[in-house]
Amino acid sequence: MLRTGPFEAALDSAVRASGLSLERIQHRLAERGVEISVTTLSYWRRGRSRPERPQSRQAVRLLEELLGIPTDGLVSLLGPRRPRGRWVNRDSDVLETEHLWREFESLPELLAELDSTDDGLLRVAAHDSYELDARGAGARLTTRLALKATRDRVDRCVVVLRGEDPDTALPEFTDVRNARLGRLRSDRSVPLMVVELFLDRTLSEGGTTLIEYTLRFPGNGRRAEECGRGFNAPALLYTLEVSFHPDAVPVRCRRGFSAAIAWEPVSAEPVWISAAGRAHAVFENPGPGYQALSWEWH
Incomplete structure (x- = not known):
């Protein structure tokens, strides 16, 4: 080796x-x-x-x-250290999706199958609520997004998701509000999934909408170790809640930021886990990059 x-x-x-x-x-x-x-x-x-x-x-x-x-x-x-420049366009502070997910070689092909490298939507605010089961595996993730169109005739939102375990089934999209489920493409070896959600109405530049969806995970996945969200451009607010099962509460939890998904955190701060087994983080004005909570088991 x-x-x-x-x-x-x-x-x-x-x-x-x-x-x-x-x-x-x-x-x-x-x-x-x-x-x-x-x-x-x-x-x-x-x-x-x-x-x-x-x-x-x-x-x-x-x-x-x-x-x-x-x-x-x-x-x-x-090998040599990789370039650490964070922005694709420093004037606009916009990070391309492929750059944010640059460790995942199959993503450009999956996006191409959906004819999308940019869905034309700014994630103004996001709220993720993640629930884990008694084994510490992900059970449910509910997401609420406030979106703003950056151009005319925007009619869909493209969601990129990374799973924990390539040996389990892909999560199921349920309870989609203000949108409907479109095509889905995946790379099971990662696992990685790209999904399009068609908005209830077409947006002109500057138009806004709210969408919500829930992911239900299969019951036989491995223990989860983190949950977070990647942002291509600066947002106003990202709120992340994690609810641990009483039978599977980690020993410690941290919030962190990294320049790309799957990169080690640049910063990590301890986060309190309540007696009810809940932890949360509020990221104000999150810039391009990956904001997350991670935890360690016994």
């Missing part, structure tokens, strides 16, 4: 061979002055994100030492 990669496969193999838990690895990194969350380590191991920042590269070098890997054995698999 160290000769051929990829990075995540080599890291996963080394962790398994070491017999160390991610919690123990995190503790040993912290003893050396490097703070990396268990969630981030899990993402690196599963290929959902990659170490990019200087502190993360330092953590990888310490991982080589902790896991008995030759110097640069893992670092060499990362």
Whole structure:
């Protein structure tokens, strides 16, 4: 694996061979002055994100030492650091969908099948309410969106969704309000899903509408570790609520931001989990990028 990669496969193999838990690895990194969350380590191991920042590269070098890997054995698999420019168009602060989701190679093809790279809608405000089941897997996600047309003759909203487990069925769209379900395209290997929702009326530039929908997830998915939303352009408000089942409450929760979906968070702040097993975050004026809550299980 160290000769051929990829990075995540080599890291996963080394962790398994070491017999160390991610919690123990995190503790040993912290003893050396490097703070990396268990969630981030899990993402690196599963290929959902990659170490990019200087502190993360330092953590990888310490991982080589902790896991008995030759110097640069893992670092060499990362290659040069990627460009970190956040905006496609700095004058308008608009991030292209493919850039926001740039870790997902199949997305451009899925969008092309729906003849869409831009649906012409600004997400002015969003409210996501996510419920988990007794095993910690996603059960239901209800979304409410306030939308504004950026051009004339806008008649649909395109939704991009990433799942947790490629081995389970895709979620079901239900309770759609002020719109109707159109075509759906997916890449089950990620899993990734692109859906079009036809608006109840065609909007002229500056026109607004409110839509709502619920996703119901199959009952046999793996434990969820985060929930969030990617924004292509600045919005006014994003509110995210997560309701954990009393039999599956994580040990800690954080809110964070990253420049793209599946990238490690640039910032992470602790979030209180109530006695009822609920956590929330209010993101005011969220800019382009990915806003999310993530959590760690026992």
